[in-house]
Amino acid sequence: MAKPLLEFTDRGIYCAQGKFYIDPWKPVDDAVITHAHADHAYVGHKNYLAHHLSKEVLYYRLGEINLRTIEYGETVTKNGVQISMYPAGHVIGSAQIRVEYKGVVWVVSGDYKTDDDGISTPFEPVKCHHFISECTFGMPVYSWKPQSEIFTDVNNWWRGNVENGVATVIVGYSLGKAQRILQNLDLDIGKVYTHGVIENTNEALRRNGVMLNPTERITSESSKEEVRKGIIIAPPSSVGTPWMRKFGPYSFGYCSGWMAIRGAKRRRAADRGFIMSDHADWNGLVSAIDATGCECVYLTHGYTASFTRYLNEIGFNAREVHTLYGGEEEDSTITEGEEVKEENELSKEEKVSPIGGDLEGAAP
Template sequence: MAKKPLLEFTDRGIYCARGKFYIDPWQPVDDAVITHAHADHAYPGNKHYLAHHLSKEVLLYRLGEIQLQTVEYGETVMKNGVVISLYPAGHVIGSAQIRVEYQGEVWVVSGDYKVEDDGISTPFEPVKCHHFISECTFGMPVYTWKPQVQIFEDINNWWRTNLHNGMATVLVGYSLGKAQRILQNLDLFNGKVYTHGVIENTNDALRRNGVLLNPTERITPDSIKEEVRKGIILAPPSSVGTTWMRKFQPYSFGYCSGWMAIRGAKRRRAADRGFVLSDHADWNGLISAIDATGCESVYLTHGYTASFSRYLNEIGFDAHEVHTLYGDDEEASPQPSSEEREQTSEGDEKQKNADQVLSLGEDLGEAGGPVS
């Protein structure tokens, strides 16, 4: 009889029968281990949660009063003889890979991750294992990121140009991860950073958790429009096209996302500028991270799973595509246009329709109010 795997893919999530817990379950369970606080990985309704301590206040903000245990990176927790430990994923503040070990067999669940040090999240750390469960959100060769220092140089130059032209600057990125990364890497040469309520609520939660962030000012109905327009405005995707954003006209609107790497994405977002800034690993980052684990097999949970698993098998990995409900986070892409399918396929007809990209998720939390 074949040995039962330590981790299984079920209709509730990734399950460890030996330990009687789930990792990032999407249906309510008794015992959940959470990789990070994005809505597609941290669902409500579980009886008990285990996560990294820097996710604590954001999880409480997003999920309400929950039974939550938090640990440091590298700290071990035992569940029914199974050893659990968390290691940095580099995705957002508090994100973790989950290492699971029993009788010498080691599995690692990546959650979402990136390999570039963003200056605010604990940098990604490869973890040796027998079996690696990985995302591949940007698992196509067209997705190759430039160093973030180049991206922020472009953003700062754009901001200066807007000021020179009498335009307000509105920069859009999701509220947990992207907003804080932008905040910590901007050149604050011209004063204040103003924030939409959703982003500021998340900033407040992180500050309660002891995270040091650059100063920000929440936009409220009492905010003076002309003062706000002198700074830079950070807004979530859910604010695009709303009355709230139109209050700052005339403005130039920029969008930060890995999807800006393909033509047409900026146009469909109605953005004036698109900045290729992702909190997920690019093509090369995925391959290097998987290789660094030394794993015997890899399971791909969300993103370009079909084409990426084919590629990994071609270069010698034992790769498998699995179905999960991950991927519908704040950086998930809408269905690509035919033009964008052509770009991502790079001439390979088999890849044009093989991949599923999930719909755009909304940020959670209350919206910011209008300004006077």
């Protein structure tokens, strides 16, 4: 039996023919990176290959790494293996990795969502024989509302807070959620202020040529009264800290796919919970997998056991695999019995201090 083109190893997804890894979590010589979140892009590799729009964020987070970047659809050949990247729709610069050798095609999706968020390059299905997929929200209870409806709610909430003299703090992860929020706010209501973690990432993206709406970093010189008239975008690590409390009285909104589960908003002490995720929902996962036309799908993180069973029941050849992915953006899971499982409130993204620094705090 021929050896598969890609293997799941204790270092990551490995291509022996090409002598490279995809999103490895231990140091390797050649790493191909799907996106810049911390559970997919680790420090310590000799060589990195990623999409062009991940360049400055990777430098900010990992330091002066040996990085080569390519565009979507561009092909790089390593030892006869063709590597190309296609949009994953997850965050700015996220890519699916297409690997081809002697007519056999594998696609590693990384993390993805199928809905267009207005800032990330929209997801593109890629035909393949083997598809490696996440299933973070691989349960029918997860079904996202249209983005326009979500941001109507967000902007109405913000407007109401301004009218009532209450500050507005909205929480989202620094790469992905924060930019999605920023680009969909109604700036006629007021200015957008950012925690240092958020603004550092915004600045990296702007250096990469990404056009983002204007923001103002909160520093020790910022006027509390002026900040309170706008909206503050902050990371999950700021929740409950003196940094956030200083803007009180405020209304605090949390953006996460887990807000679809009863009790999630209460557990985060949020005034408002907005159901918003940069991962595909149940229907998005099924439709994306179906669109690949794959012969076999491998499920790497999320509801792998139950989603594998479901896919096999409806005619797919699905297999469950175990990796270290899945910690950077969503910080809770739900069991098959639909009971919320408590996990650490700080995501992996915000536990690891990057070379770029200032991950946990901004000036008061």
